Amino acid sequence: MLSRIVIAAAAVAALAARADAYPQYQMSREQTCTACHTSPAGGGLLNENGTAFAETMSQFGTPPEFMYAAFKLPSWLLLGGDLRGFAGFDRTPQDVLVAFPMQTDVYAEAKYKGISLHVTGGYRPAEHGNEAATHLWSREHYLMWKQNADGTDGLFVRVGRFMPVFGLRFAEHPDYTRRYGGTELYSETYGLAIEYIDPKWEAHATGFIKDPLIDPVEHYNGAAVYGEYRITDSASAGLEGMVKTDTFDRYWRGGATGKYYIKGPDVLLQLEAQYVHHWIDNNGFASEAVGYLMGSWFIANGFLFDLGLGYYNENTRIKGVDRECVDGNFHWFATSHVEGILNLRYETIQFGSGALSGAWALLQLHYRL
Amino acid sequence: MFRTALLLVAAAACGGAEDRPKNLTYITEAILQPTCGAAECHSQYTQQVGDEYDTVESARRTFVSHFQLTTPDPNNCGPSNGTVGQDTMIVTALTRGCASYLGTTQNGKLAIVRMPYDAPMPSEDIQLIVDWINAGASGAQCIPGQGDVCGHNNDAYTCDDDGNLGVFVRLCTTANACTLPGNPVPSSC
Numbered sequence: 001m002l003s004r005i006v007i008a009a010a011a012v013a014a015l016a017a018r019a020d021a022y023p024q025y026q027m028s029r030e031q032t033c034t035a036c037h038t039s040p041a042g043g044g045l046l047n048e049n050g051t052a053f054a055e056t057m058s059q060f061g062t063p064p065e066f067m068y069a070a071f072k073l074p075s076w077l078l079l080g081g082d083l084r085g086f087a088g089f090d091r092t093p094q095d096v097l098v099a100f101p102m103q104t105d106v107y108a109e110a111k112y113k114g115i116s117l118h119v120t121g122g123y124r125p126a127e128h129g130n131e132a133a134t135h136l137w138s139r140e141h142y143l144m145w146k147q148n149a150d151g152t153d154g155l156f157v158r159v160g161r162f163m164p165v166f167g168l169r170f171a172e173h174p175d176y177t178r179r180y181g182g183t184e185l186y187s188e189t190y191g192l193a194i195e196y197i198d199p200k201w202e203a204h205a206t207g208f209i210k211d212p213l214i215d216p217v218e219h220y221n222g223a224a225v226y227g228e229y230r231i232t233d234s235a236s237a238g239l240e241g242m243v244k245t246d247t248f249d250r251y252w253r254g255g256a257t258g259k260y261y262i263k264g265p266d267v268l269l270q271l272e273a274q275y276v277h278h279w280i281d282n283n284g285f286a287s288e289a290v291g292y293l294m295g296s297w298f299i300a301n302g303f304l305f306d307l308g309l310g311y312y313n314e315n316t317r318i319k320g321v322d323r324e325c326v327d328g329n330f331h332w333f334a335t336s337h338v339e340g341i342l343n344l345r346y347e348t349i350q351f352g353s354g355a356l357s358g359a360w361a362l363l364q365l366h367y368r369l
Numbered sequence: 370m371f372r373t374a375l376l377l378v379a380a381a382a383c384g385g386a387e388d389r390p391k392n393l394t395y396i397t398e399a400i401l402q403p404t405c406g407a408a409e410c411h412s413q414y415t416q417q418v419g420d421e422y423d424t425v426e427s428a429r430r431t432f433v434s435h436f437q438l439t440t441p442d443p444n445n446c447g448p449s450n451g452t453v454g455q456d457t458m459i460v461t462a463l464t465r466g467c468a469s470y471l472g473t474t475q476n477g478k479l480a481i482v483r484m485p486y487d488a489p490m491p492s493e494d495i496q497l498i499v500d501w502i503n504a505g506a507s508g509a510q511c512i513p514g515q516g517d518v519c520g521h522n523n524d525a526y527t528c529d530d531d532g533n534l535g536v537f538v539r540l541c542t543t544a545n546a547c548t549l550p551g552n553p554v555p556s557s558c
Contacts, residue, residue, distance in 0.1 A: 090487075093489075125408075125414075125415045127416055128419050129419060185408045185409065186408040214414075215414055215416075216413065217408040217414045219423065247425075248397075248398055249398040283392065314403065317388075319385060319493070320492065320493040321494060323491070347488050349491045356489035358489055
C-alpha cells in the first residue's frame with residue numbers, strides 16, 4: 001500500500017498543476033475578464049476591482065491586497081501569486097492515494113502609462129534527466145500595450161510568452177475543452193496577440209510559434225482567433241478557430257461558445273463545442289469532437305458548485321473511441337486569500353458500453369498571496 | 370436531403386469499423402500524443418521516467434531504446450494469456466500496469482499502476498497498437514542515424530530514414546551478440 005502511495009505521488013502529475021481564473025464570474029458578476037484581471041486573457045494578477053471582489057465573494061473577507069497590504073507597493077508595480085496543492089484518491093483502476101503540489105506562481109507587472117511588462121515565475125515539473133535546470137521557469141512573460149492606460153477595455157497588443165486566448169478557458173485544465181481542445185496545460189508559447197475588449201464584445205487574434213528555448217508542450221506554429229458577443233447582460237455567444245501545424249500533422253479547430261446566466265437561482269451555464277480536423281501526414285485525417293458543458297451554482301456567499309459534462313471523441317468515424325466525464329467542483333472561498341476545493345470526476349470510455357472507467361476525488365487548497 | 374443529412378450525422382456520431390492506419394506516425398499523433406503525451410506526463414516538457422510520446426521522433430526513440438515493443442514483461446506481471454503482442458511493455462502498461470516493467474531501462478524497480486494514470490485508453494486504441502506491433506511496428510523498428518542495428522535473430526541491418534529495418538548486413542559470428550532489436554550493433558557482433 002505504501003509503495004502505491006509513493007508511486008502515486010510521483011506519477012499523479014497528470015492530475016496536478018496550476019489552475020487559472022474562473023470564467024464563472026463573467027456574465028454572472030462582471031461582463032469581461034479585464035474587469036478583475038490585468039491580463040486581457042484573465043487569470044494571474046488582479047486589479048483593484050478584482051481584489052475588492054475577492055473580498056466580497058469570500059465568506060470571511062480579510063484584507064484582499066497582496067500580502068494583506070502589509071507593505072505599500074509603488075503605483076507602477078503590481079505583485080501577486082498563487083500557491084496550490086492537493087491530496088485525494090485516484091482510481092486507475094488500482095486504488096491509490098495521491099498528494100502533490102500544484103502551483104507556486106509569483107506574478108509581477110511593471111507599467112509605465114499604457115505599456116506594461118508581465119512576468120510569471122515559479123515551480124514547474126522537472127524534466128527527466130535535466131532536473132537541475134528545470135525546477136523553475138517563467139511560464140509567462142510578455143510586453144503589453146494598452147490603448148486605455150487606466151481603463152479595462154479598448155485595444156491590447158501583447159508580444160512574448162503567453163497562452164493564446166481561445167474559447168471559454170475553464171480554470172480546471174483536465175476539463176475536456178482544455179485538455180483536448182487546444183489549450184492544454186503549460187501550452188503557453190511565444191506569440192503576438194492583438195485583442196479588443198468592450199463591455200459588449202471582445203475579439204482576440206494570436207499568432208504563435210513553437211518555443212525555441214525549452215523542450216515545450218506546444219510543438220506547433222499556428223494562429224488562434226476568438227470572438228465573443230454579449231447579446232444581453234446575461235447571455236453571450238462566441239466563435240473560435242485555430243490552425244496549427246507541425247512536421248507530421250496539422251490541426252484545424254472550429255467551435256462555438258455560449259454563456260447564459262439565470263438570475264433567480266444564481267446559476268451560470270457555459271458551453272463550448274469544437275470540431276477538429278486533424279490531418280496526419282500520409283495517413284488521412286481524424287475527425288475529432290470536443291465539448292464541455294458546465295453549470296455553476298452560486299450557493300451562498302463564499303460557496304460555488306460546478307457540475308461539468310465532457311465529451312471527447314478522438315475519431316468520430318471509429319466506434320468505441322469516445323470518452324465522457326462528469327465533474328463536480330465544490331469551491332469554498334473562506335477568505336479573500338484562502339480557497340478550498342473538492343474536485344470530483346467520473347470518466348467512461350464509450351458511455352454505457354461497460355468499458356473501462358476512471359475516477360478521482362481530490363481536496364485542493366489554494367492560497368492567493 | 371434532410372434525411373440524408375440526418376443519416377450522415379448519425380453515422381458520424383456512432384462511428385464505423387476500424388480502418389485506421391497502423392503506423393507510428395498515425396498512432397503517435399492521433400492516440401499517444403493526446404492520451405499519453407500530456408504536459409506533466411510523457412511529453413518532451415517533462416519526460417516522466419524518460420519516456421516521451423508527444424512527437425513521432427520521441428515516441429520512436431522511447432519505443433526502441435527502452436525496448437517497449439519487443440521485450441515481454443520481464444517479471445512480476447506474468448503473461449496475460451492473450452495474443453502475441455499483448456505482453457510487450459507498452460501494452461502491459463496500458464492494460465494492467467505491473468511491477469518493475471521499467472527495470473530494464475531504469476536500473477531499478479518501480480511499481481506502477483495502469484497507464485494512462487488519469488484516464489484509461491480505449492480498448493480499440495490498445496488493440497490498434499497490438500495489431501501494429503504484431504505487424505512489425507512499422508516506423509519504430511530502429512532509430513535512423515545510429516548506423517547498423519540489430520534485428521531479431523542475432524543479425525544486423527541498416528536502418529532507413531523512416532525508422533524501419535533496411536538491408537540485411539550480416540549475421541553475427543558471436544552467439545547472442547546482437548540481441549537488442551533496433552539498437553546499434555555491438556562490436557562483439
